[in-house]
Amino acid sequence: MEGDRLASQARSSGLPAGGATGESPGVDAPLLGGSGSSALLQAEVLDLDEDEDDLEVFSKDASLMDMNSFSPMMPTSPLSMINQVKFEDEPDLKDLFITVDEPESHVTTIETFITYRIITKTSRGEFDSSEFEVRRRYQDFLWLKGKLEEAHPTLIIPPLPEKFIVKGMVERFNDDFIETRRKALQKFLNRIADHPTLTFNEDFKVFLTAQAWELSSHKKQGPGLLSRMGQTVRAVALSMRGVKSRPEEFMEMNNFIEIFSHKINLIDKISQRIYKEEREYSDEMREYGPIHILWSASEEDLVDTLKGVASCIDKCCKATEKRMSGLSEALLPVVHEYVLYSEMLMGVMKRRDQIQAELDSKVEALTYKKVDTDLLTEEIGKLEDKVECANNALKADWERWKHNMQNDIKSAFTDMAEENIHYYEQCLATWESFLASQTDLHMEETSEDKPESH
Amino acid sequence: MEQAPRDPERQLQPAPLEPLGHPDAGLQSAVGEEAEGARDESPGEGTMTENNFWLKKIEISVSEAEKRTGRNAMNMQETYTAYLIETRSVEHTDGQSVLTDSLWRRYSEFELLRNYLLVYYPHIVVPPLPEKRAEFVWHKLSADNMDPDFVERRRIGLENFLLRVASHPILCRDKIFYLFLTQEGNWKETVNETGFQLKADSRLKALNATFRVKNPDKRFTELKHYSDELQSVISHLLRVRARVADRLYGVYKVHGNYGRVFSEWSAIEKEMGDGLQSAGHHMDVYASSIDDILEDEEHYADQLKEYLFYAEALRAVCRKHELMQYDLEMAAQDLASKKQQCEELATGTVRTFSLKGMTTKLFGQETPEQREARIKVLEEQINEGEQQLKSKNLEGREFVKNAWADIERFKEQKNHDLKEALISYAVMQISMCKKGIQVWTNAKECFSKM
Numbered sequence: 001m002e003g004d005r006l007a008s009q010a011r012s013s014g015l016p017a018g019g020a021t022g023e024s025p026g027v028d029a030p031l032l033g034g035s036g037s038s039a040l041l042q043a044e045v046l047d048l049d050e051d052e053d054d055l056e057v058f059s060k061d062a063s064l065m066d067m068n069s070f071s072p073m074m075p076t077s078p079l080s081m082i083n084q085v086k087f088e089d090e091p092d093l094k095d096l097f098i099t100v101d102e103p104e105s106h107v108t109t110i111e112t113f114i115t116y117r118i119i120t121k122t123s124r125g126e127f128d129s130s131e132f133e134v135r136r137r138y139q140d141f142l143w144l145k146g147k148l149e150e151a152h153p154t155l156i157i158p159p160l161p162e163k164f165i166v167k168g169m170v171e172r173f174n175d176d177f178i179e180t181r182r183k184a185l186q187k188f189l190n191r192i193a194d195h196p197t198l199t200f201n202e203d204f205k206v207f208l209t210a211q212a213w214e215l216s217s218h219k220k221q222g223p224g225l226l227s228r229m230g231q232t233v234r235a236v237a238l239s240m241r242g243v244k245s246r247p248e249e250f251m252e253m254n255n256f257i258e259i260f261s262h263k264i265n266l267i268d269k270i271s272q273r274i275y276k277e278e279r280e281y282s283d284e285m286r287e288y289g290p291i292h293i294l295w296s297a298s299e300e301d302l303v304d305t306l307k308g309v310a311s312c313i314d315k316c317c318k319a320t321e322k323r324m325s326g327l328s329e330a331l332l333p334v335v336h337e338y339v340l341y342s343e344m345l346m347g348v349m350k351r352r353d354q355i356q357a358e359l360d361s362k363v364e365a366l367t368y369k370k371v372d373t374d375l376l377t378e379e380i381g382k383l384e385d386k387v388e389c390a391n392n393a394l395k396a397d398w399e400r401w402k403h404n405m406q407n408d409i410k411s412a413f414t415d416m417a418e419e420n421i422h423y424y425e426q427c428l429a430t431w432e433s434f435l436a437s438q439t440d441l442h443m444e445e446t447s448e449d450k451p452e453s454h
Numbered sequence: 455m456e457q458a459p460r461d462p463e464r465q466l467q468p469a470p471l472e473p474l475g476h477p478d479a480g481l482q483s484a485v486g487e488e489a490e491g492a493r494d495e496s497p498g499e500g501t502m503t504e505n506n507f508w509l510k511k512i513e514i515s516v517s518e519a520e521k522r523t524g525r526n527a528m529n530m531q532e533t534y535t536a537y538l539i540e541t542r543s544v545e546h547t548d549g550q551s552v553l554t555d556s557l558w559r560r561y562s563e564f565e566l567l568r569n570y571l572l573v574y575y576p577h578i579v580v581p582p583l584p585e586k587r588a589e590f591v592w593h594k595l596s597a598d599n600m601d602p603d604f605v606e607r608r609r610i611g612l613e614n615f616l617l618r619v620a621s622h623p624i625l626c627r628d629k630i631f632y633l634f635l636t637q638e639g640n641w642k643e644t645v646n647e648t649g650f651q652l653k654a655d656s657r658l659k660a661l662n663a664t665f666r667v668k669n670p671d672k673r674f675t676e677l678k679h680y681s682d683e684l685q686s687v688i689s690h691l692l693r694v695r696a697r698v699a700d701r702l703y704g705v706y707k708v709h710g711n712y713g714r715v716f717s718e719w720s721a722i723e724k725e726m727g728d729g730l731q732s733a734g735h736h737m738d739v740y741a742s743s744i745d746d747i748l749e750d751e752e753h754y755a756d757q758l759k760e761y762l763f764y765a766e767a768l769r770a771v772c773r774k775h776e777l778m779q780y781d782l783e784m785a786a787q788d789l790a791s792k793k794q795q796c797e798e799l800a801t802g803t804v805r806t807f808s809l810k811g812m813t814t815k816l817f818g819q820e821t822p823e824q825r826e827a828r829i830k831v832l833e834e835q836i837n838e839g840e841q842q843l844k845s846k847n848l849e850g851r852e853f854v855k856n857a858w859a860d861i862e863r864f865k866e867q868k869n870h871d872l873k874e875a876l877i878s879y880a881v882m883q884i885s886m887c888k889k890g891i892q893v894w895t896n897a898k899e900c901f902s903k904m
Contacts, residue, residue: 256722263719270711277708281701288694295687298680301869305876312880406726410904413733417898424890431883438877 096193097121098208100186103178104135113137116182118189120208132209138163140207141185143219147203148192153351154394155198156401158191159340160184183333196400197393245360246353250391253398254349261342268339271332275324282320289313308434319426326419334412338405345401348394355390359383513542513551514620514635516613519605520558535605536560537612541635557638561586564612566645567634571625573650576774577857578625579864581618582763584611590689590755592696592703603749607756614760624860660773663780670779671854677861678772685765688758695755699748710741729904736897743893747886754882757875761868768864771857778853782846789839796832799825 102117115135122130141160148157161184189208192198206218246254289310296306362383366376518538526532536558542551564583571580588604598604616635619625630648633641716734720727 259722260719263715266715267712267719270708270715274705274708277701277704281698281705284694284698284701288691288698291687291691291694295691298683298687299869299872302872302876305873309876309879312883316883406723406904410726410729410901413904414898414901417894417901420894421891421898424887424894428884428887428891431880431887435877435880435884438873438880 094194095123096199098186098189098193100182100189103182106137113139114178116185118208127205127209129209134209134211134215136207136215138181138185140215141188144203144207145188148198148201149347149351151201151203152197152393153355154348154390154397155195156341156348156394156397157198157344158188158195159337159344160188162340180333184337187333187337197397245356247391249395250349250352253394257342257345257349261339261346264335264338264342268335271327271335275327275332278320278324278327282317282324285313285317285320289317305438308437312430312434315430316427319423319430322426323419323423326422327416330415330419331412334408338409341401341405352390352394355383356387359387512620513544514613514616515540515542516609516616519609521600522560533600534560535600535608537609539616539635555636557636559634561608561612563634563642564615566642567631568615569654570630570645570648570650571619571628572770573654574628574648575625577771577853578622578860579764579767579771580625581615581622582760582767583615584608584756585759585763590692590696590759592700603752607752610753611756611760623863655774655777660777663777664773667776667780668783670776673858674772674775674854677768681765681768681772684768685762688762688765692755692758692762695751699751703744703748706741706744708741709737713738713741726904729900729902733897733900733904736893736900740890740893740897743889747882747889750882750885751879754875754879757871757878761872764864764868768861771861775853775857778846778850782843782850785839785843785846789836789843792832792836792839796829796836799829799832 097120099119100116101119103114104117106113106115115137118132118134118136120127120132120134122132142163145157145160148155161181192201192204198204203218206215210218292306292310292313296303296310299306359380362376362380366373366380369376516537517540520536520538521533522536523531523533537560538556538558540553541555543554544551561583568580568583571578584607587599588601619631625631630645633644637644713734716730716737720730720734723730
C-alpha cells in the first residue's frame with residue numbers, strides 16, 4: 001500500500017546538535033529510488049566513489065547492504081541503526097534548510113488568521129530550484145501532518161504545536177504565543193527534513209514549494225473525507241484487538257511510552273512553574289532595590305552602602321531576567337515538544353496495533369471460513385508483509401527517536417544548568433565587588449581616624 | 455561618665471538606692487567600656503568586695519528558653535516561655551569566666567524593666583525589646599509565639615537588649631537593672647515599689663504637649679521627622695523583603711520536584727538513568743538549601759527590626775522634650791498672667807477680664823485689706839513661680855544637653871550597626887551564590903554524562 005520508502009539507512013541520520021534551534025544535520029540522497037534493484041544500488045555506490053567519507057560509511061555498512069533485501073520495504077535492525085547514528089555530525093550532508101518567519105495577520109470577511117513565511121534552501125536534484133518562498137497557515141501544517149501520518153502510520157511523525165493554548169492566554173494573536181508557535185513550526189519542518197524517510201515525502205515537497213493555489217488543488221486529491229472517516233471507525237474497533245497480541249518488544253515500548261509520557265508531563269509542569277516563580281521573584285526584586293535608595297535620602301553616613309546594596313539588587317534582578325529568558329528558550333520548548341511527542345507516540349502504538357489487528361482478524365476468519373480460502377490466504381500474506389514492515393519501521397524509528405530524545409533532553413537540561421551557573425556567577429561578582437568597595441572604604445576611614453574618635 | 459540629671463522634685467534616681475547599700479553598682483559588659491576606676495561613692499560596710507567584683511568585666515547571656523505553665527493573675531492556666539539569664543564575671547588575668555548569677559525571666563519582666571528605664575531615663579534612647587508578636591512574616595515562617603524558631607530569635611533579641619543596656623554608660627549603672635540580673639524572687643515587687651508607674655507621664659499629656667508646644671528645640675523636631683522616616687522606610691523594606699523571601703523559597707522548592715520525577719524516570723532509562731538519578735539528587739540538595747539561607751536572612755531582618763523599634767525610642771525622647779518645653783511655656787504664661795493680675799490690683803486698672811473683677815464691680819469693691827491680702831498671695835505665688843520657672847529652665851536645658859549627648863552616641867551606634875548589617879547581608883548573598891554555583895555545576899556534570 002503506502003510506500004514505506006526507507007532510504008537505505010547507510011547514511012547517518014545524524015544527531016541533532018543542540019535541540020532548540022532545529023538545526024540538525026540532514027540526510028543524504030537516497031540510495032534507493034522508488035524501486036530498488038541491486039544494479040541501481042551499485043550504480044549509486046560508484047557515483048559516490050569520489051567522496052571518501054561516503055565510502056567509509058558504505059564500507060562500514062556493507063553488512064547492512066547484504067542483509068537487506070532490495071525491496072523498498074527494507075527492514076533494518078535497530079542495532080545497525082544505532083551503529084549509524086553514532087557517527088559524527090556531518091553538517092555538510094544536510095541539504096535541506098528551512099526557516100519559518102514573518103508572521104502576518106490576514107483578515108477576511110469570514111475569519112482572521114496568521115500566515116508564516118517559509119523559506120527553503122536546497123541542493124537536491126528533485127527540487128526544481130534551489131530556493132523557495134511560500135506562505136502557509138496553521139491549517140496547512142495540520143494537513144501536512146495528516147498526510148505524513150497516513151503515508152507512514154508507524155513512523156514517529158514530529159508533533160505540531162497545539163491548536164489552542166490550554167490556559168492563560170485569551171487571544172490567539174498574542175505576541176508571545178505567535179513567537180512560540182513560529183519556533184515550534186520551524187522545529188516541526190526541520191525535524192521532518194532530518195528524518196531519513198519523511199524527508200522524501202511528496203506532500204512535504206509540495207508543502208515547501210507550491211504556491212497557494214497549487215497547494216489547494218493538491219490538497220483536494222487523495223482519499224475523501226468520508227473514506228477517511230470510515231477508516232477511523234474501523235481503526236478504533238481494531239486497535240483494541242491489537243493490544244492483546246502485541247509482541248513483547250512492543251509491550252516494552254508501550255510501557256516506556258506510558259511512563260515517559262507521565263514523567264515528561266510532570267517535568268513540563270514543573271518547568272513552567274519554575275518560570276512563573278522566577279517571574280514573581282523578579283517582580284518583587286524590582287521593588288526591593290529602590291527602597292534602599294529611598295532610605296539613603298535620610299542617612300548621610302550610609303549613602304554609599306545603601307546605594308551599593310540597591311545597585312547590587314538591581315543587577316541581580318537583571319540577571320534573573322536573563323536566566324528566565326534562557327529557560328524559556330532552551331528548556332521550556334524542548335520539554336513541551338516532548339510532551340507532544342509522547343502523545344504522538346501513543347498514536348503510533350495504536351496504529352501499529354490496528355495493523356496487527358487487521359491481520360489477526362483475517363487469520364481468525366480463515367479458521368472459520370471454508371470458502372474463499374485462497375483469496376483470504378493471499379490477503380493474509382499481504383497483511384503479514386504489512387505488519388512486518390510496520391513493525392520494522394517503528395522499531396528503527398523508535399531507536400532513532402529515543403536517541404534524539406536523550407540528546408535533546410540532555411542538551412536542554414545542561415543548558416538550564418549553565419544558565420543557573422551563569423546567573424549565580426554574575427550575582428556573586430556583583431556582591432563581591434560591593435563588599436570589596438565597603439571594606440576598602442572602611443580601611444580608608446580607620447586609617448584616617450584621629451585619636452579623638454576613641 | 456555622665457550622670458542622670460538630679461531632680462529633687464522628680465526623683466529621677468531610682469528609689470531604693472540607699473536602703474540597699476551602695477549607689478550605682480558599676481556594671482560593665484564584655485562589650486562595653488572598662489571601669490574608669492572605682493566609683494567614689496560611699497562604699498557601705500561589707501560592700502567593698504562587691505564593688506571590686508563589679509569592676510571586672512561581665513558577660514551576660516540569655517542562654518536558654520523553656521516552656522512553662524503557670525497560673526496568671528486571674529488564676530487561669532497559661533503557657534509562657536521563660537528565659538535563662540546567666541551572668542559571668544571574667545577574670546582579668548586569665549580570661550576565664552565564672553558563673554556568678556543565673557535566673558529565669560519571662561518576657562513580661564523584660565517589659566517591666568524597660569518601662570521602668572523609660573520613666574527614669576527619659577533623656578536616654580532606651581534600647582528596644584524584640585517584638586512581642588511575629589510580624590513581617592512570610593508564608594513559611596510561623597506567626598505563632600510558641601514556634602521554636604520564633605522563640606530562638608526572641609532569645610537572641612532579649613540577650614541583645616541586655617547587652618545594649620549593659621554597655622550603655624548610664625543605664626548600666628542602674629540598680630534595678632542590676633537586680634534584674636541577680637535577684638530572681640521579689641524583683642517585680644522591688645520595681646513596683648519605686649513607684650515608677652506613678653511618675654510616668656500620661657500619654658494624653660504628652661499628646662497634648664505635642665500639639666500645643668510653641669517653641670520646641672529645632673533639633674528635636676528634625677529628629678522626630680527622621681525617626682518617622684526611619685520607621686516608615688524600614689517597615690517598607692521588611693515587608694518587601696518578606697515577599698522576596700517567599701518568592702525565593704518558591705523558586706528553590708519547586709526544583710525539588712525535579713528530583714522526584716528524575717528518579718522515577720531514571721527507572722525506564724538505560725543509558726540516561728544514572729545521570730538523571732544523580733542530577734535529581736542535586737536538585738533535592740538545591741531545594742533544601744534555601745531553608746538555611748532564609749534563616750540567616752531572618753537574623754538580618756531582626757537587626758533591621760531593632761532599629762525600627764529604636765525609632766520609637768527616639769520619638770519618646772522627643773516627646774519628653776516637647777512635654778518639658780510645654781510645661782515651661784505654660785509656667786511662663788502662668789507667671790506672666792499672675793504678674794499682670796498683681797499689677798492690675800496694685801494700680802487699680804483692669805485690663806483683662808477676671809471674674810473677681812466682675813464680681814467686684816457688681817457687688818461692690820473690696821476693702822483695701824482684702825486687696826492687700828490678695829496682692830500678698832499673688833506676690834508669693836509670683837516668687838514661687840519665678841523659682842519654678844528658673845529650675846524648669848535649667849531642667850530643660852540640662853535635659854536637652856544630656857539627651858543630645860545620648861542621641862549623638864546613638865547615631866554613631868546606629869551608623870555602625872546598620873552598615874555592619876548591610877555588609878552581612880552582602881556576605882549572605884555571596885554565600886548563597888557560591889552554594890548555587892556548586893550545586894548547579896554538579897548538576898550540569900550529571901546532565902552532561904547522561
